[in-house]
Amino acid sequence: MAAQSRNQDQLEEEQVSSQVKNIDEMEAIYRGAFKRARAELGVEAFGMQIIDMPPNYENYPEHDHTHDNQEEVFLVMRGGGEIEIDGERFPLDDDHVARVGPETKRKIWPGPDGIRVVVLGGVPGCRCAPTRLVRSGAPGGDGARRSDGGGRRECRRPL
Numbered sequence: 001m002a003a004q005s006r007n008q009d010q011l012e013e014e015q016v017s018s019q020v021k022n023i024d025e026m027e028a029i030y031r032g033a034f035k036r037a038r039a040e041l042g043v044e045a046f047g048m049q050i051i052d053m054p055p056n057y058e059n060y061p062e063h064d065h066t067h068d069n070q071e072e073v074f075l076v077m078r079g080g081g082e083i084e085i086d087g088e089r090f091p092l093d094d095d096h097v098a099r100v101g102p103e104t105k106r107k108i109w110p111g112p113d114g115i116r117v118v119v120l121g122g123v124p125g126c127r128c129a130p131t132r133l134v135r136s137g138a139p140g141g142d143g144a145r146r147s148d149g150g151g152r153r154e155c156r157r158p159l
Contacts, residue, residue, distance in 0.1 A: 026050070032052070034051055048121070053110040053114055053117075057114070070121045073099045076097075079110065083098050086104055
């Protein structure tokens with residue numbers, strides 16, 4: 001019986017140490033465009049989201065991360081477009097990856113096929129401290145900017 005219990009504990013630990021999820025089945029907010037991938041996969045070391053945008057969508061907000069010192073990396077999974085960085089546009093597709101520092105303005109411009117982009121974020125030297133907006137089961141957004149810093153990450157503790 002002890003061996004069976006130990007095997008069950010090991011199986012549960014293995015299930016926690018890895019996750020594979022279908023993106024289209026992940027919890028999503030903002031009309032399904034913003035997938036809470038970090039929460040769905042149990043990622044703790046950095047922020048992660050998957051964003052789906054329709055063709056030629058213009059309403060992705062230009063923003064920076066001076067309020068939380070977060071840098072972001074953008075990786076395209078499907079489709080393509082451009083990323084505007086401090087007013088200059090660069091290709092964002094399966095042949096290009098972009099890193100943007102916290103103080104730099106950025107905006108994604110989907111192309112004619114739309115775009116699915118993975119956004120990885122973190123504060124240099126700090127462990128991710130996700131807030132309500134990116135937690136699984138948290139209330140969703142309607143596209144309006146939050147005044148309470150709902151998506152803000154703060155340095156929980158230095159690495």
